[in-house]
Amino acid sequence: EPEVTQTPSHQVTQMGQEVILRCVPISNHLYFYWYRQILGQKVEFLVSFYNNEISEKSEIFDDQFSVERPDGSNFTLKIRSTKLEDSAMYFCASMSQGYNEQFFGPGTRLTVL
Amino acid sequence: GENVEQHPSTLSVQEGDSAVIKCTYSDSASNYFPWYKQELGKGPQLIIDIRSNVGEKKDQRIAVTLNKTAKHFSLHITETQPEDSAVYFCAASSGSGNTGKLIFGQGTTLQVKP
Numbered sequence A: 001e002p003e004v005t006q007t008p009s010h011q012v013t014q015m016g017q018e019v020i021l022r023c024v025p026i027s028n029h030l031y032f033y034w035y036r037q038i039l040g041q042k043v044e045f046l047v048s049f050y051n052n053e054i055s056e057k058s059e060i061f062d063d064q065f066s067v068e069r070p071d072g073s074n075f076t077l078k079i080r081s082t083k084l085e086d087s088a089m090y091f092c093a094s095m096s097q098g099y100n101e102q103f104f105g106p107g108t109r110l111t112v113l
Numbered sequence B: 001g002e003n004v005e006q007h008p009s010t011l012s013v014q015e016g017d018s019a020v021i022k023c024t025y026s027d028s029a030s031n032y033f034p035w036y037k038q039e040l041g042k043g044p045q046l047i048i049d050i051r052s053n054v055g056e057k058k059d060q061r062i063a064v065t066l067n068k069t070a071k072h073f074s075l076h077i078t079e080t081q082p083e084d085s086a087v088y089f090c091a092a093s094s095g096s097g098n099t100g101k102l103i104f105g106q107g108t109t110l111q112v113k114p
Helices: none
Strands: A005-007 A010-013 A019-024 A031-037 A043-050 A053-057 A065-068 A075-079 A088-095 A108-112 B004-007 B010-014 B019-025 B030-038 B045-051 B056-059 B062-067 B072-077 B086-094 B102-104 B108-113
Touching (some): A075 A088, B010 B019, B019 B086, B072 B086
Parallel strands (some): B010 B108
Antiparallel strands (some): B019 B072, B030 B045, B086 B102
16 A cells, blocks of 8 residues: 655754755655644644645744755655754655545654663 | 544454444535555554545445545445454545645554454
8 A cells, every 4th residue: 555655764963954855745645744743732734735835834834944845756854953842753645636645654763862 | 624524443243243433524625535454563554545536435345435415434344354453543634736735634443353
């Protein structure tokens, strides 16, 4: 069964460093998302991406965040200068055209020291 | 703004009993309501969903009901088993703008005691 994959599974970084989280969505999906989950809290929407551009972003998704689909298969989330409060689990999700079902990846645990 | 409230935050039942988790949503434009199960260290897995043109949907031991007037939807698990133990999240999505953004509830930790 097709699935969303994410790498790395765990990323440790120093405050102020840049990180790139990578996702490979399900191959025929056209809508892509990033969510985050701070330990013990709800899953929060960050950004949605369709037709090679951001379609919606939350207040969390400030200028430090960016997304890219560089090669037609990967979907990346970049945090330019990480803060301690960016420590969270980051989930990528994808959705096919015409349906609402979002399929989530296993997540990347980001730890900012 | 858009919000989804979920109750209870924790739920403990005996194996074989039923479990009910309830959610309310604020955005009247919401038209899609999925439920996700999250096991420790894993991503959310879709277990059932319902669209706003339907009042109830059932899949084996799992059912979801939707009351659009009250902006309320619920997950019902019957004949619970220990492997049902996990965190369950409800979510709502609005068709507005067709971005598919999901707004999640706070989650319910379900413990099924053998």
